[in-house]
Amino acid sequence: MQALQGAELGAFTFFASPLPHDVCGSNGLPLTPNSIKILGRFQILKTITHPRLCQYVDISRGKHERLIVVAEHYEHSLQDLLKQHHPVSSEKVLQIAYEVLEGLTFMNRHGVVHRALSPHNVLLDRKGKVKLAKFGLYHMTDHGADVDFPIGYPSYLAPEVIAQGSFYLSEGSVVEAPLPSGPKADVWSVGMLLFELCAGRQLLQNIEISERLKFIITLGCMDDIVTVLAEEHGCLDVIRELPDNVQTLLRRCLMFPPSKRPTPAQLLEEPVFVGVASLYPAYQNPVSLFSSSPRCAHLELPEDLNELCKGDGQDYLSERTVDEVYHLWCLAGGDLEKELTNKDIIQSKPPVCTLPNFIFEDGESFGQSRDRSFLLDDTTVTLSLCQLRNRLRDVTGEAYYPLLEDEHCGLPQSNSSTELSAASNLPLIIRERDTEYQLTRIVLFDRLLKAYPYKKNQVWKEARVDVPPLLRGLAWATLLGVEGDIQAKYDAIDKDTAIPTDRQIEVDIPRCHQYDELLSSPQGHVKFRRVLKAWVVSHPDLVYWQGLDSLCAPFLYLNFNNEALAYACMSAFIPKYLYDFFLKDNSHVIQEYLTVFSQMIAFHDPELSNHLNEIGFIPDLYAIPWFLTMFTHVFPLHKIFHLWDTLLLGNSSFPFCIGVAILQQLRDRLLANGFNECILLFSDLPEIDIERCVRESISLFCWTPKSATFRQHAQTAKPLSDGIGIGRPLAYYSSDYHDYPDLPNTDLSREPLKLSELKAEVSPRISSEDLIDLCELTGPAHFKTPVKRPKTVKTKILAVDIRSAEDFGRGHVQGSVNIPYGSACTPDGELLQCPATHLLATHKGRVIVVLSNIMKNAATFAAHLVKLNYPRVCVLDGGMNKMKSTGLLTVPSPQI
Template identity: 80%
Template sequence: MRPLKDAQLGAFTFFASALPHDVCGSNGLPLTPNSIKILGRFQILKTITHPRLCQYVDISRGKHERLIVVAEHYESSLNDFQKQGRTASSEKVLHVAYEVLEGLEFMNKHGMVHRALSAQNVLMDCKGNVKLAKFGLYHMTDHGADVDFPIGYPSYLAPEVIAQGSFHPSDSSHDEVPLPSGPKTDVWSLGVLLFELCAGRRLLQNIDISDRLKFILNLGCMDDIVTVLAEEHGCLDTIKELPENVLELLRKCLTFLPSKRPTPAELLGDPVFNGVSCLYTPFQKPVSLFSSSLRCAHLELPEDISDLCKDDDDDYLSERAIDEMYHLWCLAGGDLEKELTNKGIIQSKPPICTLPNVVLEDGESFGQGRDRSFLLDDTTVTLSLCQLRNRLKDVAGEAYYPLLEDEQSNLPQSNSSNELSSTVKLPLIIRERDTEYQLIRIILFDRLLKAYPYKKNLVWKEARVDIPPLVRGLAWAALLGIEGDIQAKYESIDKDTPIPTDRQIEVDIPRCHQYDELLSSPQGHIKFRRVLKAWVVSHPELVYWQGLDSLCAPFLYLNFNNEALAYACMSAFIPKYLYNFFLKDNSHVIQEYLTVFSQMIAFHDPELSNHLNEIGFIPDLYAIPWFLTMFTHVFPLHKIFHLWDTLLLGNSSFPFCIGVAILQQLRDRLLANGFNECILLFSDLPEIDIERCVRESINLFCWTPKSATYRQHAQPPKAAGDNGFGKTATYYSSDYQDMPKTDLSREPLALCDLKAEVSPRISAEDLIDLCDLSLSGPTKRTKIGKPKIIAVDIRSLEDFSRGHISGSINIPFSSAFGADSELLQCPATGTLQNYRGRVIVVISHVMKSAAVFASHLVKVNFPRVCILDGGINKLKPTGLLTVPSPQI
């Protein structure tokens, strides 16, 4: 969006038509309220950016189908010019006409018409340039079908619009819906507007509305409509004195028959503008972030370079985008309803006075419908930015232009830098509501994202702190590595040809996150359908599984006006975290995933694992929806956003840690209950503290050796990215699957063998790295980000003496277990108790013995127990085994 600069934020309100409560749609579900339909259609208006159009910012839905629209606003309009009673010069008329037509033509290219063009909706900025307001009202209301008031002003409506009459969906007397107005409708309205400028007075102002409409319809009998209007208003002499090109323009605009009336595009190229068009540069839409075109800023240096040095009193805030200003205004305490109430636009009444009808016991009703004159208040209220500017007055100018390569701090210095530094340590939900903090973070991310992909590493670095909600959609795309011309790729996919999956998609969408107004709107359903279908069609080797809609929801919500980006993010997310989950037969993938998850529970919380296994409450009963939808099926969107902010920084094993963290929040209840109670508990999952879940997930992630979550059905190796949790967890910065395979890597294990082992296996290379082993012996360097580890060698004392890992302890298997793996003495007593809490790696030359030993440690609630894959034999060729010196 463009900067706010000299513009203001304005808000206006109207009511959508109310629907009957006892009527359902063809699918058996309640009808979608008209206000939600309007809210969905409104979203595309936020992307319509042109110098001649007021930028739409937001729409808010209130009680009783009330909608409040926020948009760019200016106090000055052509209405003020008319109130002065002066006639405009011919040059002014031509310039206004050309600029209005520029805006109308741009709207027409996007399939829209204004229909509410009037003097009060043609605003003027400080330079006198035209800004068309309320141009989206006709589009967002579905050509007026979703409201009970007509769109447009009687004096400016074209004859063909008046001839159609008014239409209201609730009125059963109308059999056919009027055809939507076309671009030529606005040309007539422009002609009336220009006539008023030339005449210096309002058209048909003192005539009753019904007579006014009849008069316009009767103009079809006249040969020269401009002359007739001039005679009617007593300004014939003034009109006759106009230059011929202005008169020609008026006649072309005020052509009665639409078939003979030009469109805005045709009129822009008309010779009447020969002396005007050369003064204007054609508008070029800025190149989007993800495209094949080169992006560059259009920079112009002033003649005096000192002009670049701004004074302290300069308004840096006004240089920010309009949507940023509105977002910060809301954070600073802005309340739309309160602003409109203070101006008298919204008037509070007792609830009994707002009831349109009173129904008695016998079913007889009294009263009357709502007065339609109160359904739309055309007044636009200017939103005061004083409170926001007060809140940000201490932010220094340097904060608006941060140095991206400054390694000292990611927070710009300001008068309140200490306060900002302390804000970083506050809970995320508080940081997201802090106006000053969000300003700093939004500015920083805005600059980094504009430099993407060249500043990709810095995006990762800052995302580890937090991601501002306003830029989350683009930040996620950067974290997922989206690049290239995504729009062209998306458009090349056939999303219209019927496929067998269509029926299931149609059934799933009306049940997916429908508490959200945006996703529950008809536009939301259409976009859902297109993105899901694009994914299914472009991945023929995979199939649509229930839950894919939930997986799509966060990406669609954040990129509602950019289906291509939602599709691209989803297509990058699934291979990374859900590789082959959507195969037609995914049982082997799911079973391996759940088995590794069971081992993670045993690794981090053996007591809980033992209890769940005893009562038979296995992950198959509750965890499949978790992982198949990456928790989007079980958590609302606002929690998913915070969860995925961190998930996208981790590798494909991070979801295991999230699952364990969720179980640990429910730990006390799970340990106290049996199978039936646990089933009931998960059928309606209790409230989960997401911030705590994220914090504990990171801790679990840092304690998990990366090879412990190895899966042979995970995504094949790819170029490793810089995606970890910073310097405290560099050891886990990439997927184990992405590392080059060596003789020391983990070997694939049959599913039945994997299920037979309670504890996970780790690779020999993992053990070597964790123990800091080298050919010269253990090093003394600090193990940054690595968990403390102890190797437990369960071979016989003789084998142990022939060679072992430096620092390992020997607890022979035969001293604790008999020939049939029967427990003789608990191996967890004595020496091993001193190492409780460390990662315990069980080493043997017989894998079955290692699995039995590790399983017993888990049974006696020893955490972080794992097994060395391949046993001691994997380490013998390395030359890293230590042989004790002989005793003299």
Template identity: 80%
Template sequence: MKLLKDAQLGASTFFASPLPHDVCGSNGLPLTPNSIKILGRFQILKTITHPRLCQYVDISRGKHERLIVVAEHYASNLGDFKQGQTVWFGFSPEKVLQIAYEVLEGLEFMNKQGLVHRALSTQNVLLDCKGNVNLAKFGLYHMTDHGADVDFPIGYPSYLAPEVIAQGSFHPSDPSHDEAPLPSGPKSDVWSLGILLFELCARRRLLQNIEISEKLKFILTLGCMDDIVTVLAEEHGCLDIIKELPENVLELLKKCLTFLPSKRPTPAGLLGDPLFHGISCLYTPFQKPVSLFSSSLRCANLQLPDDIADLCKDENDDYLSERGIDEVYHLWCLAGGDLEKELTNKEIIRSKPPVCTLPNFVLEDGESFGQGRDRSFLLDDTTVTLSLCQLRNRLKDVAGEAYFPLLEDQQSGLPQSNSSNELSATVMLPLIIRERDTEYQLIRIILFDRLLKAYPYKKNLVCKEARVDIPPLVRGLAWAALLGIEGDIQAKYDSIDKDTPIPTDRQIEVDIPRCHQYDELLSSPEGHIKFRRVLKAWVVSHPDLVYWQGLDSLCAPFLYLNFNNEALAYACMSAFIPKYLYNFFLKDNSHVIQEYLTVFSQMIAFHDPELSNHLNEIGFIPDLYAIPWFLTMFTHVFPLHKIFHLWDTLLLGNSSFPFCIGVAILQQLRDRLLANGFNECILLFSDLPEIDIERCVRESINLFCWTPKSATYRQHAQPPKASADDSFGKAATYFSSDYQDMAKTDLSREPLALADLKAEFSPRISAEDLIDLCELSVAGPSKRNKGGKPKIIAVDIRSMEDFSRGHVSGSVNVPFNSVFNSDGELVQCPASGVLQNYRGRVIVIISHAVKSAVMFAAHLVKVNMSRVCILDGGISRLNPTGLLTVPSPQI
């Protein structure tokens, strides 16, 4: 994306062709509005960056098929000179050649991207403060599908090539229209360039005072002429001026104004012509910036000043102009920018009373009443400059140092400024408010921009800052960094066969039109094509897995954030699934799903036993509602804007974090669930009520940090890795690191058969987990509650004799036989006795026999004791460690 520099932001608007009402496509679904099609095609234009092309920034869709396009803009253009004047802006023959060369540079780059301008004219050739060319509106022909989605012609009659004029007009909304003409090629732009250059040389407009039909007729008759340049000069009374032109300029005009396309050169061919040998050496060939994920070295040409402080010496420097155009526009919107309001103020958008918009009607005698065609629905190519004054005023208190934050660990994430106290206070505000705060977002965007440019070297700092929040503007790249994406992802994606038909194609075709289609981007035909390619690439590249319904929902967030980078969307999806959904997409995934749901049931009992007891009593088990949650990581039940905030935190956690999200959702619905029976709960989840995502995230983190790492162990989870995540900070290390990533030892938790796992209400934890937690409860105040109490208590249910021979330090002894008789019947409720004092802590049941520990834990859950778990393997696991305490004999 280009920097703002001396450019401005410009907005223009037009209408897409309306579609007939109540008409469906071949699949039975309503037709996609043309404005949605244009919006989808527009997205690729945002990635086309070149010094000779005005950068496209954004497109928004309004009422009645109105579209507003935002792009880089300059106040000066080649159409500013007045007819009859002598040279304007120094348009000497040398300057004409320079302009021609720069225009051809832009056209050649467009052609490499598969684009044709078709609307080239003097008003669309903008000039920056140095007089360099920037082509505007070069994407209009592409985004409208070569004019098929609008009711106006693309291009200006005076500049259109003869072969374009010969095709005639085309109006999509006219039911009697013929088939769409063939798309124009690059050579049509060369003719337009010839007319443009001729006007500069002749110092007058061509065909300005002639009726449109006469213009077209005259241009077509040029085919009979041998020397078109001379004929044009004679027609407009400027033959003397043209004859005085240097031979090279005259030769250029003749090559451009060649009537037959077969003999007319392309932009690339003209650039290599000897005519420009003296000019081409003055220009450095454009090199596309290296992307974040590629095999090329990003810092190969990096140059830094000797003193970083030199970057912000001058207090009058316009630091905002050094930011990307997309970033400035994003901040402009946050600062109160309104596109429709700006266009309305300039009278580009005019509102009319409803009575003035009534259609015309015709009586039997043929007399017509009503209004003619509303000219506001025709193309108005006026570009309105968006004022940045409000944005600059909003950011006036941001110090220069804020634009160049230091990245060392000891530095604050929020650079100092005149309003640093306000920024510190903003961090404590709700996320939705922070995302709309202009100054705060500027600071966060700049910080993340620098961290991502240093990725993967600064990956740890990216994770650290992501714990605060992720700016929406950089969310796509930030997620990729959190998922550890590296290498040449484009080459890998390109190597996958996405075209050969496979059996899954039919199911993908059925699912895509139902996946997050409320979103304009994903519902566009371009979005469907990208959906299909990314999903198919995943299926083809994972032959051991299969396509399950829900995979499209998983793909949606990544595709939305990386709409113009399918390779990155695919790479993120491929890294996300094995981390959180390992083996969920096996052909037979029943054992994986059942184990996952069973662990989730234990997590509900661990954190909210009262709710767990109620749901079990009415038979409302997770199998009835939670499968879509976990199979799609909640993308099937929440809209995208909520998924973004949810996944911002999910990506910082490990494979057990989704359990905590599920429990947090249930706790938000807790009162309604406890008050209802089975049927009411089914109805409740068939149309899930509004969930406060920020509260859900906050409570999920708390649940996550209270859950011992081995409590969520699954034998069908991803195999261990070299290192474990610790994205929630050192204070939660033992409660948050992923047990699946830990190396197995004799103290590790052993896998259980699914039937045995289902028979237990409370989770098991490993011996190493117990040792770690007990040590922390003694040594570290950070592992204690606010009142200074330890978070864990070990409850030894062996007999007093066994307990006295050796026990865990700090544990309490509640003999099993004092609670249950020999028949397994309850004699005394342990929760009403000594354990009442330990409510709220993690209670670990230790015993000789697993069966007695399971019974004891089940009773505690039944009486609503929370955070109850069982030591896997019992006391025998701890005997070899030498860590058991033997009480000293009393004297």
């Protein structure tokens, strides 16, 4: 995106053709509204960035198929030069011609033809350079097929375009649609514009269409069209006085047969522009964040570095990109429809004035004729930035240039820093709508992302606070560790050859998040299909399961114009959170996952776990869509964005905590209902407070020992170089958040269990390594993970040793309590009430680790604690036999 600089934001509106309501497509679904089609095609226009083109920013869909387009805008245009009523100098004509052709050539490379060139659509910036406006109208409307008005202006349309006439699919015509215009049609329009500039006035504005058609037909018989035009409009003397190179240029543009007319690219290479071309350096496409090319290869610093120092009166906002300024304008209260209504572009009418026109059998008609407001109003309204600048008046220059080495770079030193600090503690939905706060976050993330991967750790650190919605797509990619030339990798995948999965993908896409206008557009469906197929083809050991489309949806929405990045993000996300979920036979993976989830419910909320088990409402009945799609199947996209902002900071065990947090929000209803009511409750999941869900998920995650969620079918990840993810203050007593993936296997790690054994246990097991950390034991360096613990944190764990008193006396974990299994439990395994068990009641709420040499006894003892609603109960994996080898057991001093 280009910086705003001296540009403004402009908006114009038009209506798409309405479709009949009682007609369905071949798939039996209602036809996609033309406005949705236009919205989907529009998106690619935002990526076409060039100094000669006005940058497209956004498109908004309103009622009755109304569309509002926002783009870079300038007040001056060629229309102003023509109003001066004197010929433009030859040098200026050649400059304008070259710049217009530069813009046309660039858009042609992207498959776009202007087709709407006119003096008021060729804008001029503050330096007098050309900026082509409305160049995407022909493309976004499918060459005019989706609107009821012609694209282009008769005075400037090429002869072959006028000869085609108008064609609208909505008319029900069976005639085959004409071929779309090519680049040569724009060259004729350029010739007409240049001719008027040379003549010094607009020549063809007052001619009726019929007369215009006759004149065009006449031109087809002439060899020298330029001379005929000059004679027709009384400016032959002026044209004859033009330099030869300008006359040659006009004749090359105004060639009647398209076959003889050059394209814009060919015209730029002709000798007429030899002297002009040297004044314009070749345009360098900006290098994307994920590419094999150095991002600063073309970086040039000014000779005088003092030019980089800005004064207090500098307009820092104008240095931000157009899309950033528009985003902030919307946050500051900008309303597109209100702006257009204030300029009388949108006019509201009472319902009685909108009654249709009825025609009776005798031909008599009642009502009104077609409302001309549904035709194109070419007026562009400038969006005032005054309100936005007033909101940001207290934000000083330091906020626009944060120092990344500063520990507090997220809070700029300005008059409003106190307010910004307070804003960071507000609910996320409020922070995302706070203009000043979002400005600082966007600027900070923009700088950090440009320094990726060098500043990867700092991106993680700032993402803990929040992720600005405008940069969420790139931020997620960095959190997932996407690097390298992703476009080359994506292009190398065969996405066209038919495969067996194609049919299922075609069935799933029209049902995936189709409430969203972007994903429901035909372009959205095409991109969905390509990204999903790329993933299936590039992972031959995995298969397509229903739900993969839902996983793809957030990444595609955020990277709609970058399929390669959407694919790369999805390819990095699935191994981290859904490892082996997409095997052809994934039953063992799913069953292990659901069993661990059941243990997490019992660990955090034993009362709820007991109730759900009593009524037989097991996770298999409701949780598979949760985890197979990482909640994208059950939540709308706007909730998924907030949920995944935190999910991506955690490891593969964090989804368990999200699942438990969802159940706890529904806790009262679940406890009060039986099996049938619970089934009905989850068939239409009630509204979930996502911010509360995220907050409680983090708390649950912090209370969960890292090995309690151990799974055999989880990807072994490498620890981060710096602690920056979601924290586990219980396990590590660290003041910072950490993302600790599964550590490499050691003698003290969790041992894999058979699925049948895992299902037989109610409480999770934890490793000896975790127990050592939780109890803050000190010992040999190779048994201890060095952890920095604040002195203010107190132990929140109770180690319960259920061995006999004799075994306990021979060696035990420091600080553990002895409740012998034989004296605390009946032969049937029931827990007895005794002084030792009363000790547990005083520690209810701590993490209770059951220690024993016999794992069956430990599991039984833990199960009875859960039955008595003791939370956070777990069992030491491998028993005390593992702890003996550590040398960390203590023996009580003999009594004297």
